[in-house]
Amino acid sequence: MLSYSDLKLGLTKLGLTDRKVIAHASLKAFGQIEGGAETMLRILLASVRGVIMPTFTYKTMVTPQVGPPNNGITYGRDQDLNKMAEPFHADMPVDPTMGILPEILRKHPLAKRSFHPIQSFAGINADETINLQTIYNPLAPIGALAEQDGWVLLLGVDHTVNTSIHYAEKLAGRRQFVRWGLTMDRVVECPGFPGDSSGFNEIVPEIEKFVRRVRIGEAVVQAVPLKPLIETVTAIIKEYPPALLCQREDCERCREIRTR
Numbered sequence: 001m002l003s004y005s006d007l008k009l010g011l012t013k014l015g016l017t018d019r020k021v022i023a024h025a026s027l028k029a030f031g032q033i034e035g036g037a038e039t040m041l042r043i044l045l046a047s048v049r050g051v052i053m054p055t056f057t058y059k060t061m062v063t064p065q066v067g068p069p070n071n072g073i074t075y076g077r078d079q080d081l082n083k084m085a086e087p088f089h090a091d092m093p094v095d096p097t098m099g100i101l102p103e104i105l106r107k108h109p110l111a112k113r114s115f116h117p118i119q120s121f122a123g124i125n126a127d128e129t130i131n132l133q134t135i136y137n138p139l140a141p142i143g144a145l146a147e148q149d150g151w152v153l154l155l156g157v158d159h160t161v162n163t164s165i166h167y168a169e170k171l172a173g174r175r176q177f178v179r180w181g182l183t184m185d186r187v188v189e190c191p192g193f194p195g196d197s198s199g200f201n202e203i204v205p206e207i208e209k210f211v212r213r214v215r216i217g218e219a220v221v222q223a224v225p226l227k228p229l230i231e232t233v234t235a236i237i238k239e240y241p242p243a244l245l246c247q248r249e250d251c252e253r254c255r256e257i258r259t260r
């Protein structure tokens with residue numbers, strides 16, 4: 001079982017105590033952690049200057065009968081899911097597919113959470129980045145972190161959950177999509193919804209030279225500086241527009257981007 005000091009030692013080796021980070025985590029990858037997710041969050045907060053995490057809520061999403069064309073979606077498809085959609089509220093739990101750590105962060109007394117009905121972020125000591133999110137620029141907190149020389153921290157996860165690559169895709173001019181999120185009083189149109197991330201591990205060899213990596217228990221923890229990550233992704237997409245797209249035939253968003 002991993003103790004507080006095992007984890008603290010590992011994270012300290014990454015040298016990020018004066019940096020703000022966007023973190024993504026799978027605690028299962030670490031095996032047993034003494035004190036569980038709460039311990040992990042405490043150590044994370046003690047090892048960096050500030051942290052944000054996506055606290056996305058996909059169960060607010062509804063699909064209309066009709067909408068804008070070339071949107072990587074089949075309109076009218078998920079009518080049964082529409083009936084089960086729940087309106088976003090500030091205390092809505094994070095989607096379970098994002099893991100337990102962002103949910104623990106969201107519930108922390110010092111955490112601030114943004115109000116985007118699908119793509120909210122929560123953070124501690126990073127209010128100025130959280131506050132920048134708008135419905136038109138949902139990934140603005142990542143841009144703000146990059147400006148502050150922030151880092152991405154991948155705790156036992158790979159680049160398929162690295163939301164910052166989506167931010168770079170947008171900067172590179174890649175097509176963004178429109179989705180719809182339910183709130184208490186209406187359905188909100190949410191532009192700037194990103195594509196699919198299942199091809200993102202293609203970035204690994206391109207960024208190897210500036211990745212820091214430690215092994216903690218059974219997990220690999222990687223830290224990637226945002227600025228060079230964003231520059232690299234942007235350059236790759238500009239040079240080869242289908243870069244980082246997945247190969248699945250049934251992936252509507254990757255297919256839509258490819259046809260452009």
Ligand SMILES: [Zn+2]
Nearest residue numbers: 196246251254
């Ligand atoms: Zn795809």
